[in-house]
Amino acid sequence: MSTAEVGTATAFIKWAGGKQALASSLAVHFPPLSGKYFEPFLGGGSVFFELNPIEATLTDSNGWLIDTYTAIRDDWAQVATHLDSFKNTKEEFLHVRKIRPESLELHRRAAQFIYLNKTCFRGLFRVNRKGEFNVPYGAYDRRYYDPENLKRASQYLKKAELHKGDFESGILGVDEGDFVYFDPPYYKLGGYSDFNRYTPDQFRAKDHVRLAALCNELDQRGVRWAVSNSDTPFVRGLYARYRFIGVSARREINLKSQERNIGELLIVNYGSTG
């Protein structure tokens, strides 16, 4: 499909586990998109932007993130105007961080999200038990957004349905001929780093088991899918029946150096696309 008329959009937020650097290498292993595209762990959306599908259902359990996409889709310029009003200082950051997102109108809430994402330490998303954002100020000298990119992202998103919720609800309505890309928080060797905390709930081993069961069910229904995860014995065991493609990855947000070089797998339930 041609994107020439709008240019190419890329992720407009920084996200732990973001696939920006890998998106094009992953896409070559995907089947040609004929039906609808589903991405139930949307995060920064790099793969969605890389593919620019004709029709998509995009889901994430982080409601504030999904609200941000909705606002960008519906009126990116209003979000940009709000962003322009924020100063990149520690005082402003601490003030904005304290405001409860639910108390703000949608576009302002989206601007708050993007502002905090661009000014907090390493673009992390972490909330405390009460659901309050608690990442410290990052003191980066960078702009919050690129207007051309936000405009293009808005155009891409007009073809997408956006849902807040668990990944299982994110594939409702999927049919043979559709394609699903799952990019869950990765299974970690030796427990869970605090930086894996995208939402108040952790993504645990039992959730990986639940995801693999869903993949088996989709496979039986003739739905093609690809899953990204860490190259660990646990993950290989869960998907033993399927095809593994090794992809090299640079994990940006990791505390322990031995985890930094961990391999990454793309697991697929279809034959070679090459």
Ligand SMILES: C[S@@+](CC[C@H](N)C(=O)[O-])C[C@H]1O[C@@H](n2cnc3c(N)ncnc32)[C@H](O)[C@@H]1O
């Ligand atoms: C590895 S990130 C996805 C990264 C994305 N592909 C990118 O390029 O930025 C995983 C996402 O899954 C979301 N998530 C965590 N648990 C979830 C669940 N049970 N259902 C749906 N999404 C979930 C997180 O909020 C996070 O945005």
